[in-house]
Amino acid sequence: MTTTVTAYAALERGGPIRPWSYEQRDARPHDVRFEVLFCGVCHTDLHSIGPWGQTYPLVPGHEMVGRVTEVGSDVTHFTVGDLVAVGPVVDSCRECPPCRAGLETMCQTIATSAYDAQDRHGDGVTRGGFAESVICDERFAYAVPDGLDPAAVAPLLCAGSTVYAPLRQWGAGPGRTVGIVGIGGLGHLGVKMARALGAHTVAFTTSAAKADDALALGAHEVVVSSDPEQMAAQANRFDLLLDTVPVVHPMTPLVLSLTTGGTLCSVGLPDTFDVAPFALTLGRRSLAGGGAGGTSENREMLEFCVQHGITADIELVGKDEINTALARLAANDVKYRFVVDLGA
Ligand SMILES: [Zn+2]
Ligand SMILES: [Zn+2]
Numbered sequence: 258m259t260t261t262v263t264a265y266a267a268l269e270r271g272g273p274i275r276p277w278s279y280e281q282r283d284a285r286p287h288d289v290r291f292e293v294l295f296c297g298v299c300h301t302d303l304h305s306i307g308p309w310g311q312t313y314p315l316v317p318g319h320e321m322v323g324r325v326t327e328v329g330s331d332v333t334h335f336t337v338g339d340l341v342a343v344g345p346v347v348d349s350c351r352e353c354p355p356c357r358a359g360l361e362t363m364c365q366t367i368a369t370s371a372y373d374a375q376d377r378h379g380d381g382v383t384r385g386g387f388a389e390s391v392i393c394d395e396r397f398a399y400a401v402p403d404g405l406d407p408a409a410v411a412p413l414l415c416a417g418s419t420v421y422a423p424l425r426q427w428g429a430g431p432g433r434t435v436g437i438v439g440i441g442g443l444g445h446l447g448v449k450m451a452r453a454l455g456a457h458t459v460a461f462t463t464s465a466a467k468a469d470d471a472l473a474l475g476a477h478e479v480v481v482s483s484d485p486e487q488m489a490a491q492a493n494r495f496d497l498l499l500d501t502v503p504v505v506h507p508m509t510p511l512v513l514s515l516t517t518g519g520t521l522c523s524v525g526l527p528d529t530f531d532v533a534p535f536a537l538t539l540g541r542r543s544l545a546g547g548g549a550g551g552t553s554e555n556r557e558m559l560e561f562c563v564q565h566g567i568t569a570d571i572e573l574v575g576k577d578e579i580n581t582a583l584a585r586l587a588a589n590d591v592k593y594r595f596v597v598d599l600g601a
Contacts, residue, residue, distance in 0.1 A: 259283065260290075264388035265579055266314035267306040274306075274387065274579045277314050282380045286331035287394050291323035291341050296386035297412040297569070298582050298595035299442070300503055301345070306583070311373050318386030318597070319345040319371040320411040322401055332395050340401035342559075344414030345549050347371045347383060347393040359553025361397070387579060387597060399555060402563040409568035412442065412594040413558065415549055416569065420447040420499060421558040422550035423522040424454060427497045431455040436491075436498040438482065438511060440471050443501035443524060445570060445593040448474040451499070453565040459495070461511070470592075474570075488514065493540070501525045508532040508544075515542045522547045571596045 259280035266277040284290055297320030301309075305317055321343045325335050335341060348369035349361040356364050369377055371393075372385030384391070399414075401407055420443050429435045435456040437447040444460070451458040452475035460471035461482045468479040480487050491514035498511055503525040512521055513536050520543040523530065530544065537544060550558065562568065570593045574582050582595040 260390065262384075262388055262390045264316040264384060265576060266316045266387070267310070268314045270310050270313060271307050272313075274317075274583070277316070279314075279316070279384060281384070281390060281392055284327055284329040284392060285378070285394075286329040287396065288329040288392050289325050289332060289335050289341060289395050289398050290327040290390060290392040291325045291343075291398075292600070293321055293323040293386050293388055293391055294598075294600040295322045295408045295411045296320055296597050296599060297415065297571075298579070298586055298597065299415050300586065301415070303583060303587055305373055312382045315373050316384040316387055317372055318388070319343075320414045320416070320596075321371075321386035321391060322407045322411045323391065326390070328395075334395050334400070335398065340407060341398040342401050342410055342414050343371065343386070343391065343393055343398050344418060344555065345371050346551075347397045348377050355551065358551070360551035362549050362551050387599070389599065396552060399559055402559055404563060405566075405568050408573055408596050408598065409571050410562075411596050412446070412569035412571065413562060414555070416442045416594060417446045417450070417562070417567075418549040418555050418558055419443055419524050419547070420501070421450055421561070422554045423499055423524060423545075423547035424450055424497075425554065425557075426547065427520050427522060427545075429454045429456040429497055433457070433496045434459065434494055434516075436461050436480070436495045436511075436514070437476070437501065438498055439501040439525065440467055440474070440593075441501065441589065442569070442591070442594045445474050446567070447499050447501060448476050449567050450561075452476070453561070453567060461498075482510070485510075493517070495519055497522065499524065503527060505529055505531055509536045512536040512542055512544070515540060517541060519543070520545050524548060569594045569596075573598050575601060
């Protein structure tokens with residue numbers, strides 16, 4: 258006996274989000290079902306409603322916070338009433354080396370996306386957090402820490418995880434100079450986290466008007482990347498650049514601002530990398546990729562955010578404003594993350 262769930266879905270590719278209902282599976286032994294309270298709006302949602310989508314109707318949303326309403330017979334970490342958070346990955350093989358290390362987003366078989374993916378156990382297509390209820394395996398649910406605003410925690414599960422994992426991987430910390438390129442949903446959390454990790458933190462923005470905001474987020478300095486003079490002054494300076502820009506942009510001046518052996522990690526998924534190989538060759542510099550972390554990294558991130566009081570800066574919108582939020586996100590008009598209030 259399934260459960261009928263009201264959700265907010267794109268009924269066809271590129272279509273607007275509309276109310277839609279579907280039958281949600283029964284709880285398997287390790288599942289938690291939760292009433293969604295808040296869900297962040299990510300760039301991936303835009304891509305998925307548009308070119309990346311596989312199966313319509315498609316229910317987006319993978320930055321979820323909710324309250325547990327049902328637990329399967331073998332659930333050990335949660336009980337009914339607990340606040341939980343769930344991110345972009347809701348299942349994986351559990352057996353490959355990354356899965357065994359708690360890096361399930363890099364599962365060598367397949368990491369199951371929170372929405373628009375085939376359930377590994379034959380229960381159809383996964384559905385996201387723009388809904389009154391979601392069900393997933395407890396392994397991929399996190400306790401929402403006390404002391405943080407649950408609405409502002411939601412974006413930590415994708416945007417926060419996507420910047421925290423590479424900052425840790427490449428050693429952002431005391432004595433290191435770290436640049437965060439692009440100050441949006443990901444970048445604003447990158448600035449907060451790099452600063453809290455103890456790195457000398459520099460924000461790169463194309464717009465001088467954003468400088469004060471970047472300083473307020475915690476940046477020690479701001480570089481206007483569209484100013485060739487300012488960029489030339491950064492040469493050979495950075496141990497790590499975390500590039501969050503989601504569109505194709507000139508990366509050679511950025512790579513040249515890396516120190517010898519430095520790394521530029523791109524997490525924005527632009528269509529291609531616009532970089533001259535000589536810039537990598539000259540300083541033995543690395544171009545790297547990264548994405549959201551696995552369960553071990555996410556647990557560490559949430560603990561770190563509690564210690565440092567870090568959450569996303571959000572604009573909370575109602576269920577009837579999802580289309581407006583998506584349109585404004587596409588136009589880069591948000592400070593810095595939309596979160597949909599699904600409990601209201
Ligand atoms: Zn996302
Ligand atoms: Zn795996």
